[in-house]
Each structure stands twice: as C-alpha cells, then as structure tokens.
Amino acid sequence: MSVLPFLDVALALLIVGLAVWTIAARVLFASVVGYVAYGLLLALVWVRLYAPDVALTEAAVGSGVTGVLLITAGKRLGAARAGEAGPAPGLAQKLFAGALALLVAGALAAVILILPDPAPSLAPQAAAAADGPGAGLGNPITAVLISYRSFDTMLEKVVLILAVLGVWSVGADKAWGAAPAPLGQRNPYGASVFLAQMLAPVGAVIGVHIFWVGADAPGGAFQGGALLAAMWMIAMMARITEPPRIDARRLRLALVAGPAVFLIAGLAGPLMAGSFFAFPHAFAKPIILFIEAFMLLSIAVALPALVAGPPSGRSE
Amino acid sequence: MSPWVLAGLVGAALVGLGLYGLILHPHPLRKLLAFNLIGSGVFLVFGIVARRGAAAGFSFDPIPQAMVITGIVVAFAASALAVALILRLHAESGRVTLDPEAWTKPDDGAAKS
C-alpha cells in the first residue's frame, strides 16, 4: 500500500478547495491569486495522469502566463469600486443556479464513471504510424501535433495571430502603431530586476532545451515557447526590456513565422510526399524540427504580446 | 479509487463550480476566472480519456493529450482578448457591467453605425 492514493486524494481536495476559493472569494484580487495557485497544483494532477507534456503546458501557459495576465488585470481593476459590475445575485438565484450547476456536474460525473471499458484508444494507430507519418519521433504528442493533426495546430496558430490583433484592436486609434504600456513599474534596484537578470537567461536556455528534446521526450514548441515567453515577460516586468512597437516589422514577422512556415510546408506536401501536410519519410524529422523552431518563435512572441495588451500612448 | 476516477470527479466538480461562478458573478473578470475553471475541468476529462486509452506500449492515448495542449493555448488567447476588452471598457467608461440595460441609451445610431 503506497501513500500515493492518499496524496492523490489530498491533491484533489486541495484543488477543489482552491477552486471554491476562486469562486467564493469576496475580493477580486484574492480570487485571482487563488486561481494562479490552483493552476500550479493542477499541473501536478497532469503528472499523475501520465501527461508530462500537458503538465508543462499547464504550468507555463495555464498557470504562469495566464496568471501574469490576470494579476495585471486584477491590479488595474482593483481600484474600481465593488459592486460596479452590477448587483450581487439574490439567494433564490444562487440556489437555483447552484442546483442546476450541481445537476450538470453530477450528470457529467455519472457519465465519466460509466465510460466504456475497455476504453477506445488511438494509441495503437499512433504507435503503428510512429515510423511512417510519425517520422520516428519519440514523443507521440509531438507527432500528433505536428504530423497527424498538424492541421489543428496550424489553425491554432492562426487563432493566436487573430487574438493578438484582437487585443491590439481594442486600443485607441491615435495609439495605433505604438508600443503597449510597460508591464511593471521602473525600479532599477528592485528584487524583480535581480530575479529577471538571473532567471531570464537560464529560463531561456531551458526553454530552448525543452523545445529541442521535445521531438523524443516530453516538451516541444509549445512548452519551450511558453517558457521563453515567460522569461521575456519577466524581463519586461522588471523593465529590462520594453514591449516592442506593434507596427515593428520584426515583431509581425516573428508572430506569423510559425503558421507561415507551417502553411508553406503543408502546401509543399503534394510535391514532397503526395499530400497536403504530409512529409517525406526520409526528411520528416528535420522538417518537423524546422517547423517547430518557427513555432517556438511565434509562441514566444505571441504570448507576451497578448499579455502586454493594446498599444497605448501616441503612435508618434 | 484509481487516479483517473478521482481526476474525473475533480473535473466534474470544477465544471460545476465554474458554471456556478460564470452564471452568477457580475464582474466580467470573475466570469473569466470561472470560465478558466470550467476549461481546466474539461481538459481533465480529456486527460482521463487519454489515460484510460493507454495501449500499445503507451501509458496514455496521445491524441486527447495533444488536444488539451491546443485547447490550453486557445483558452489563454480567449482570456487575453477578454482581459483586453474588460480593461478598455473600464478605461473608457469607468464601468465593467454586462447588464444590457446599463448600456441602452437614447442613441440615434448616428453616422458611426
């Protein structure tokens, strides 16, 4: 009898507890902080589910970058008066909505418990394809993302571009072209500067490493990109660097590099391997790594751009 | 109780909690937090589906896991867009309410429309 089951239960309770806190906290900022902690713990659950890739992504994106985004927003809105968003719901409303939410959650739990056994799985197909379209990648997740379901991945990158443009478009007309507002206050001797100076290079190296090993081990462009993004954001928060102008050609090129290369590779598929988004067996791995490198770049730029928000000030 | 069952129950609980918050919290940022809770609950459902699909030497089914990674990035992008809107709305009007009545005014739909 190992202690793991007890740890599992404790982890589950802790996570649900934090979720309750996130929902129930009276103060907006407390709720945001609760959510960030929750995200970190959730990464542990993913580890227990044998999903290290997801755990990395959840830690970096779901908790880390999202956390920065929400905390920044929470701070800016913190000054706002309570109740300005509208009246708090009445008790009857709470009970009714709560009952319905409970019903849906209960139905969901019931359905999860009766999922068919043995579970259907595409793992055998993925294993069979590992040497073909999978191109000998040791990490099946990377194979899925860049080969079997590459189309999803490319579209998701387009979604990121749109999100960046969407965020920018919320800004004022006169600010168009300028840089977003800085992420933090200037304090040349603060701890954050020190942290950033120490952490950012190390983190960046780890990020690139995660990307590089992602072909065979857990990791890949997403996780590596997210880590790089986090490092850049730390640097921006410490005001070591500033967010770039949104009309900078280099920024735009970096943002579209991933989907553009992906798209071109996909279009070249019929010439190389007889089908769109197919890669020739002999060169599949290098091609995939090549695509991933640009994706890494795009993610590393897109996530901070999303956090930094719309351009502010005047464009000239 | 195997970890996947536990994770499934946690997922369902997160969905329920998130639904409650998303429906009732008047503040849009709180709604966004609740949306993210539902999101992670849904991803957990994908996670247990992946875990249960362990076969052929894999300890998980890679397809649903890959979907979660895509899903997390999309959810983040959505959050960022929502935050930008909330902040801008707050900066423009000093309010963040979603109550439709609060935004109707005798407006003649002038040249802007």
Added chain:
Amino acid sequence: MMAPDPTTPGGSLLVLAILLPCAGIILSFVLGGRNAERVALGLTPFGFALACAIAFHVASAGKPVVYALGGLAPPLGIALRADGVSAVMLVAAAVILTAASFYARAKFATPEGAPESRIALTFWIMLQAIWAALTIIFVGGDLFNLYVALELLTFAAVPLVCIDGRPETLAAALRYLLFALFGSISYLLGVALFYGAYGTLDIPLLAQKVQSTPIVWMAAALMTGGLLAKTALFPLHLWLPPAHANAPAAASAVLSGLVVKGSFFLTLRLWFYVLPALPAAGAANILGALGSAAIIVGSVLALRQARLKLLIAYSTVAQIGYLFLVFPLAMGAHVWSDIGWSAGVMQILAHAFAKAAMFLSAGLLAEALGHDQIARLGGAARALPMTFLTLGLGGLSLMGLPPSGGFSAKWLMLQASVASGQWVWTLPVLAGGLLAAGYVYRILTPALSEGDIVLKAPPKRSREAIALGLALIALALGFAPQGFFDLLEIGRPLAAGTLR
C-alpha cells in the same frame, strides 16, 4: 491497420479553399497598412472561384468530395469533406463576403497620410478570418478541428463588433465573447465525451458507432447547448441585438448573415450527420419549441424597436428561430424529411442573403441621413429609392412572400409540417410571417409617405448596387430548380431513407 486514404478527386480544392484566406491573414498582418485591403480584395475572386469549383465537383460527382490531410485517413488523421450542403454554403459565404468586402471599401480604407490604421487592418484581417473559419466549418470532418474553427470564428467576429471603440460596443463585444466562450467550452466537453466513448471524432466514423447511451446524450446535449449559445437561439440571444446593431454595416451583414449560421451549421452536422441513427424526436421537439419561441418573441421585439438596425437585429433573432424548425421537420428517415431538410437549408440561404442586403442598406441609410430612427424616415424612400427597394425586397423574403427564398423555405416547411402531421409547427411559421410583414410595413410605410428629408450625403451608387444584388439573390432563390434541392441531399445520411 491503416485505413485506406479516402481522398477523392477534387479533394485538394478543399485544402486550398481553407489555406487561401489563412495565407491572406498572414500576408495582411505582415505587410500591414493598405496592403491588408489589397490582399483581402485581391483574394476574393480566387476564394469565390474555389467555392464554385468545389460545388461543381460535388454536383458532378454526385457524392461528397473528401480529402485526408497528410494522406492519413481518420481516425488518426483529419479529413475534410464537402457534401451538397457544404458546397452550397461555401458559395453563399463567398458571395456575401465578397459583397461585404467591396461595400466596405469606402468605410475601411486606410486614411491618407497614415501608414496603417487600427480599424482598417482589423477589419480586413478579421473578414478573411471569418472566411477561413466558415470554410473549415462547412467542410470540416472532425469534431475537434471544428472546435478550433469555431473559436477562430469567434475571435474574428468579436473585434468587428467593437471596432468603433464606443463603450457600448465594447460592452456588447465583451458580452458576446464571454457567452461564446461559455458555448465553446460546453461544446468542447461534449467532444471529450465523444472521444472517451468511441475513440474517434471523425463524423462518418462516429455516425457508424454511436448508440443511444447516456454518454452520447450527454455529449450531444452539451455540444448542442454550446452551439445554441453561439447561434443566439432564444433565450440565449442576450448578446446578439446590441452586437449586431452596433457593428458597422458591412460587419453586421456578415455577422447576421453568415457568422451565426456557422454554429447553426455545426448543430446540423451534429444531429443529422453524427447522430442520424438515434431516436431523437424528443430533442428535436425541444429545439423546434425553442425556435418557435424565438420566432414569436424576436418578431414582436423587432416590431417594437425604434432604430432600424436594432429592428433588423431582432429580426435575425426571429429568423434564427425558423432554422431550428428543421429538427422536428427533417429528423429521421421519413418521406417528408427531405422536404424539411430542403426547407432548412433554403431558410439559411434566404436569410443570409436577405439579411446581409438589409444590413448593408441600413448602413447606407444611416450614413445618408445621419440616424436610423424609424420614426424619422418620412419620405426617405423618395430620396433613397434604391436603398429602400433593397430593404423592401429583403423584407419580402423575410415575410415569406413569393418569389423569394424566404417563401420557398416557408412553403417547404409548411408542407413538411402537414405531411408529418406536426401541424403545431405551422403556427410559428405563419405567425412569424405575419409579424415580419408588420415590421417590414413599419419600415416602409413612413419612408414611402410624403415628407421632406435632407440627405447629409447621397450614397454611392455602387454600394447601393451591391446591397441590391444580394437582395436579388434572395429573390432568385425562389426560382431554385429541383436540381438544386437534389444537390442538398448529396452526402446526407438517411437522405431518401437510406443510411449512406
């Protein structure tokens, strides 16, 4: 154990149709400035040609056009599949988007002297994104891939709503975004359950496997709920009227005419393509009842609006209701199902064209008069005859008077209701027509009566012609030959009573 590659001749057109606007987005974003407009407008003929080519392939082959991406067959790979309805929707979307693009040139040009402007870049890129997203939605064969497309659509639509930056449009956009996210996460949960139950998300493969189990029903209920939220079916329409009424006219036309149809199309896919074998009469009746409520409430509210654009937006709420009558009228393998199906698709098309035309006209009117208050339209038809002709013709289709697509749709709906013995659905169809007549009358009578009106600026004839062209298409749909309805049956499971 790899499944054979299901790709058919012409399949690569599907990939190109999706990648073309994607490439347009990337190019516009990098080149920036005026180039965004140039790219967007320059690609429209190619997009239109691709849509037509796909439709031609489907029609001439008589069976769906399929492409397995990466040469990898489902379930591991993703397949794209264009059947009759996809083909028709692709062409309709291409026409409306092209029309909206050229209409929008006057308003969304980058101003002189500026290298780039916020609203121009946003508009032209988001318009292409909508094109890309709709194309995937119409030809996507994988439920998760469709989820990504659905998100793409939302991300493109939201910034268009608040493109002019007024606080009320920001609030409308935020409400739209949050509720749409509510919908997408619900949809995604359903996708997870489908995968958990059957290990595939490919639509035809799922259709072969699904059985009436609680998991399937839960998944279907969640996905449907999510899609309804994005379609703004009453009573989930909270976001639609302010969002559609406050967006610029070209955007409103696309949002009302096409974007809500995207999520509706997926609802059709779900129930008619994934779950055709299930006994779904109960669910169909629920959807039909919600649709009926939408028709009545939406029309009455449209009657009571003071602003033209809000009136048209509420009319969209009502017309969306008609779409959902397709579920009770076409579900199952009955002799009347084909009629119900034709009616549903005809309603999508008729509303798309008529509503786009009306929003474009409303935009011209607001620009010319400086307001869109219905009470102050006295005599406007004399000053803006072509604009009001368009409004009138669009209204004709909404009312369901012949000759128009709206008439054909109602005509077929009534036939299917009667033939299936479901007389109850005739009531909302007829009541909706009467109420629509009421609100169209409200627009046209003051405008046609005597009155002096001062134009701030006369509208450009070419923009009026674009709107009129769309309205004429809505009318021409009323003359659709039998071959058109046969095309709609291509690839539909249970068409003419057989599970294909």
Added chain:
Amino acid sequence: MSHLSSALLVATLAAPLALLAACFVKSWRPCALALQWLAPAPGLAAGVLGVTAAPGSFDLPGLGFTLRLDPPGALLLAVAALLWIVVTAAVWRERAPDERFGLCWLLTMTGSLGVFIAGDLVSFYLVYALVSIPAYGLFAFSDDAEKKRAGAIYMAFAIFGEALLLLGFAALAAGEPHGSSRIADVMAALPASPWRDVILALIVAGFGMKMGLIPFNGWMPLNYAAAPIPAAAVLSGAGVKAGVIGLIRFLPLGVPLQGWGEALAALGFLTAFYGVLLGLTQQNPKTILAYSSISQMGVIAAALGMALGAGDVSASGDVAFYAANHLLVKAALFLTIGALAARGAPLSGAPLGGWTLALAAALALSLAGLPFTGGALAKLASKAQFASGWAASLATLSSIGTALLMTHFVARLDAPPPDAARECPLALVRFWPAVALGAILLPWLFYPAFGDVSEALGLAKFWEGLWPVLIGVGLALGLRRLGLRRLGWPAPRVPAGDSIVLFEGAFARLLALGPGFETLDARLRQWPAAGVSLLLIVLALLAAGVLG
C-alpha cells in the same frame, strides 16, 4: 394547346413583366409606365380566343411553372384585360402619375391578369400576392389619416389572407402523392386528402377575405372610399375577382360535399343581404358601391356553395360569367361617380340630365338583373345554381335587395366625394356613355360561349328579370317618399367598414401585449437568466435523450 395560344399565354405575363424589368433602368421608366396600357393586350387576345377553346396548359420549362387557360379563366382574363387597358390608357393619357403609383399599378395589373392563368400552386400564390399587396400603393401613400388607416387595414387583411392560403396550399401540395404542384393534380387528390376539411376551411377563409365575405368585409368600404376613382374601378372590378377565381379553382366542384356546400351558400347569402343592408346606411357613393360589391361577392359565394353541394362542375363557367359581368359593371359604376361629377351636374346645381340618369340607372340595375343588360345574362347563368327551393327564393330576394341598394346609389350620385371630378381622367369623362354602354352590352358578346342568348329574350324571362328590379326600385323610391328620413332613415348610421372597429379593437389589445414581451426579453437577456437557460436546455436535451 396550339402554339398561338401558348405564346399568347406566356405573353400575358411576359408583357407586363418586361415593362417591369424596363423600370429598373431609370431613364426607361417613364416610357415603360406610359406604355403599360398595352401590356394587357396579349391577355385580352388570349382570353378572347380561350373562351371558346378547349382548356389547355403550358409548362414553362426550367422554372416548374404551369400556365393554364380554361373558358372560365379566359372570360375573366379577357374582361379584366379590357378593363385594365381602358382605365390605364385613360389615366396615363391625361398625365403620368408619379412613378411610385405607376409601379404599383403595373404590379397589381400583372397579378390581376396572372391569377386567371396560373396553373400551379406556387405561381398562383405569387400572382395572387401581386394582385393583393402592391395595390396598397394605389391608395395609401398619403398623409391623410383615413387613407393611412384604410391602407393598414387593407394590408393586414391581405397579409392574413395570404398566410391562410399559404397553409392551405402547402397542405394541398403535401396531399399530392407524386409531388406535383399543378392545380389540376392537387385538386384531384384533394377529396381523398386526410386534411380535406382543414384545407377547405383555409381556402374559403383565405379567398373569402379577398371577396369581402363576412366577417372579413370591413376593409373593402374603407379601401374603395380611400382609393382614387380609377384605382377603385380596377380594384373593385378586376382585383376582387382574384378571390372569385381562387374559389373556382380551389373548391372541388366535381365532388358533392353537402355540408360544405350548404355552409358556403349560407355564408354567401348572409353576406349578400348584409351588404345590402349596410350599404343602405351609407351616404358616400363609393362606399355604397363597396357594400354592393360585398353583396355581389356573397351571391357568387352562394352560387359556388350550391354547386359544391351538388357536385356541379359546370358551375365554374356560370360563376365566372356572373363575375365577369360584375367586373365590368362595378368598374363602370365607379367611373360613373367621377364622370358625372366631372360633367358638372352637381357643381352647377343643375339636376342630372334625364338620359344620363337613365344610363347610370340602367348600368346600376344591371347588377340586379335588369332585362337586356348583361346582368340579366348573369342572372340566367346562375340559374342552374339557384334552381329551386330556398336558394331560388333567396336569390330573387337578393336581386330585390340589389335593386334597392343600387337605387340608393343612383340617388346619391348627386353628392359625390369632393375629389371625384378631379380623380376621373378626362377621356373617361368624355366617353363615359360608351363605357357605360359597353359594360351593359359586352356580356352579350361572350354569353354564347356559356349559354343560349335567345333564352334571355323570351317574354317569360323578361318578366322574371324585371319584377324583382321593379320591386326593389319601388321600395327604394317608396322609402324616400314616405319620408323615412324624418323617422331617422338612413339611420342607424353605421361607420364605413362596420365590423372593422371590432377587429381594430382586438388588434389594439394584441398590441397591448407588446410591452409584456419587452419585459420578458429584458429579463431573459440578463446574464444569469441566459446562463441558467443554457443549463436548462442542456439538461432538457439530456433528459429527452436518456428518457425518450
């Protein structure tokens, strides 16, 4: 069907449609509108040829439309086309009305000609909508409150009637086993249709609205009072006949349906007498004519009802002839109001000249079946339907009533509405005697196709036609002489449109529900309500699937 007839049939619709298309070009528009008096010419030719020809149909390739011409339709087509030509030419000869009016005129004309030749459900519905809806523009574009009211009420009835017919037609189409929508095919399938009774109810109600059968009669007096005289002439003459041809086409006359027949006959007679009684309370000659139309449409409905009960398929021709006579006479009577007003009699204070009065009276009494007028033939034509028993008595009674009402009308000709003289085109004023004589005599030209003319000339028939007229006229004059005016005649004063106030009241109560809907909408659009709705929908769908 011969090539010539087919070509004429197509041209009947193609000619006005071509002019309509020409109107899209702004510079051609005045010319196209001015030429529209020529547009009914092919219809006239087709109609004249078709009266004696065997029924035939023509499928328009590609569109799925069918055109069909049979003698009843041909007769109505011919006289309607003639009426349109005469009135249109006269109106545009004087001075071109504004384009809005001209377009509505052309659209209404297209529909009015089309209903007589449409051979399938969809095209019939299309042309029927054309003859109903654009007619709004012939009288309601005005700042005058009463005209606006008339327009709104007209539109409400038109649209409501369209909705009923749409459902009826859809049910007809759904009952046809082979998917055909030809009228001949769907009518063949109707007697066996499981929804026969519903369909018949919808058909009678839908076309009844167009014909002004009670209780849907109220719009007609308002409409004709508001319409300028030429418009009133074509609407009361040709427009209303869309309802008649509708009943002719869509009642299964070949199959005896006792209950339905009697019900329709009863409704028809009720309307006939109701129209007379209400007409007598009116002062405006236009309104009196409207009530006369209501009454006459009642007679037609009664005739069709008797035919339906007896399974008498030949009734369609008889009824069409009756309707054709009414078409000519009623239009001429409206023109009479304007012509006599313009001829100066009321203005100069001089009494109407003797022969003028006589001609007007003869025209008016034609409706009551005055011997040697077209009305006598019409009465003869409807003889088969009102052959015996209570129907015959009621038919005679209605003739007496008509004579009474028309005498009242002639008496009121000296007080035309103020605009009557101005509204009537000069050409029609000048040639009014010809118009009136034509309306009286033209039916004689067509009658040989339907019956034996010599029958009408016998002494017995002469007397049979004369005495009800005499009684009616005598009654009217007697009532005047008796000085019932002092006793309050023509009180009780009933507002034009009588029962319409009830409909308006009901409509106002419906409108009062509006704010309730707004409140509901505002509540449901609150975020928590919408969120809860979403969950409820999900749970309901789940329950429907798992339990269902």
